[in-house]
Structure formats: structure tokens, C-alpha cells
Amino acid sequence: MRVLGFDPGTATTGYGVVEGKGNRLKHIAHGTIDTPAGQHFAARLKTIFEEAQGLLETFKPDAVAIERLYFKQNVTTGISVAQARGVLALAAELAGLPIGEYGPAEAKTAITGYGKADKKQMQEMIRILLNLDAPPRPDDAADALGLAICQIHAGRIGSLP
Numbered sequence: 001m002r003v004l005g006f007d008p009g010t011a012t013t014g015y016g017v018v019e020g021k022g023n024r025l026k027h028i029a030h031g032t033i034d035t036p037a038g039q040h041f042a043a044r045l046k047t048i049f050e051e052a053q054g055l056l057e058t059f060k061p062d063a064v065a066i067e068r069l070y071f072k073q074n075v076t077t078g079i080s081v082a083q084a085r086g087v088l089a090l091a092a093e094l095a096g097l098p099i100g101e102y103g104p105a106e107a108k109t110a111i112t113g114y115g116k117a118d119k120k121q122m123q124e125m126i127r128i129l130l131n132l133d134a135p136p137r138p139d140d141a142a143d144a145l146g147l148a149i150c151q152i153h154a155g156r157i158g159s160l161p
Contacts, residue, residue, distance in 0.1 A: 001155075002028070003100075004061040005148030006052070007140045008084040010044050011035060013052075014140025017059045018130065020152035027130040028059060030141040041080065045087050052091040064092040065151035067143065068103040100151040107143070110150040122146055 001021070007014035012035075017028035033051040035044040056064075066089060069082050092099050105115035111125045123135035123142045129149060136142040 001063065001152055002059065002061045003063050003065055003148040003151045004055060004059055005065040005144040005146070005151065006085075006088045007067050007143035007147065008048075008081050008088055009140060010041065010048075010080040010084050011037065012138070012140050013048055013084055013088070014138070014142070014144035015052075015055055016136070016141055016143075016145030016148050017055075017061065018145060018148040018152060020149070025129050025149060025152065027132060027145070030136055030145050032138060032140050041083065045083055048084050049087040049091055052088050053095070056091060056095045056097070061097065063098045063100060063151055064088070065100045065102060065147040066092075067107070067147055068101040070103055100147075100154060102147055102150045102154075107146045107150045110153045111146050 002017065002019045005016045013033040015033065016030040019026040019028055033048055035047050066085060069078060069085055089099055108117040108122060109115045111129070112121050119139060126142055126145050126149065127135045130145065136145055
């Protein structure tokens with residue numbers, strides 16, 4: 001199973017592609033989709049959508065994993081993340097791919113076994129699981145790899161939550 005994970009954001013959206021079969025995980029790619037500060041939100045969303053479509057065409061995943069939206073304090077930031085999340089989900093839907101949604105605690109539990117793991121713990125476990133030379137950077141891409149691994153561990157294709 002090949003999964004493309006997305007950590008949505010308007011300025012920076014992380015992506016990570018992981019292939020998994022049984023207990024074996026293979027790193028395929030990771031990086032970010034970046035949009036310029038000050039650009040109109042609609043243009044930013046168009047960039048995210050088009051780049052997500054390009055990633056879907058390039059990597060041909062079996063499923064997509066997207067971080068579930070959660071609000072801590074800043075509702076304005078949450079709304080822009082929700083918009084980015086929406087265009088990512090639309091790109092996956094148009095490609096006919098199932099979408100898994102995972103909250104941060106779910107991904108942390110799937111990767112480290114501890115739902116309150118910090119970023120360094122997550123990145124180190126992702127490094128180990130994917131046999132990378134160094135922890136993945138930037139944080140957004142590392143989070144996206146974690147979401148892809150979470151989807152692989154869930155092992156669900158078809159009707160995802």
C-alpha cells in the first residue's frame with residue numbers, strides 16, 4: 001500500500017509518501033508545498049490544489065491521509081487550515097482515492113506508542129521506521145510522513161473514517 005500523507009497549512013503544506021507491506025515501511029518522498037506570504041488566499045489554495053494533484057499523479061498512491069482539524073486557541077488559523085485541508089481532500093476525491101483522517105494524538109500513538117509524544121520523539125521514530133539517515137525536515141513534511149505511516153498501520157482502504 002502506498003500512502004500520500006498531507007499536513008495541511010495555507011503557507012506550508014507538508015507531504016510525505018510511504019509504502020508499506022506488513023511490518024515493512026519504505027520512504028518514497030517528502031517535502032512541502034509553499035505559498036508566498038501576502039498572496040490572496042484563493043491563489044494560495046489554487047497552488048495547494050494544483051501541487052497536490054501533481055503529487056497524486058507522480059506518486060500514484062492507493063490512499064491519502066490528511067490531518068484531522070483541531071482547534072487549540074486561534075480560530076482564524078484553524079479556518080485557513082480547514083480551507084487548505086478542503087482543497088487537499090478535493091484533489092484526492094477527484095483522483096478517486098480513499099481519504100483517512102487522523103488527529104495528532106492518533107498519529108503520535110501510531111508512531112511512538114504515546115499520544116503526547118513531542119516533535120523530536122516523533123521525528124526520531126519516523127527516522128527509525130523509515131531507515132532514514134537523519135530525522136525528516138521540515139516539521140510539516142515529518143508530520144505528513146507520520147500521517148502516511150498511521151494510515152498504513154490502520155490498514156484500511158475503501159471506506160475510511
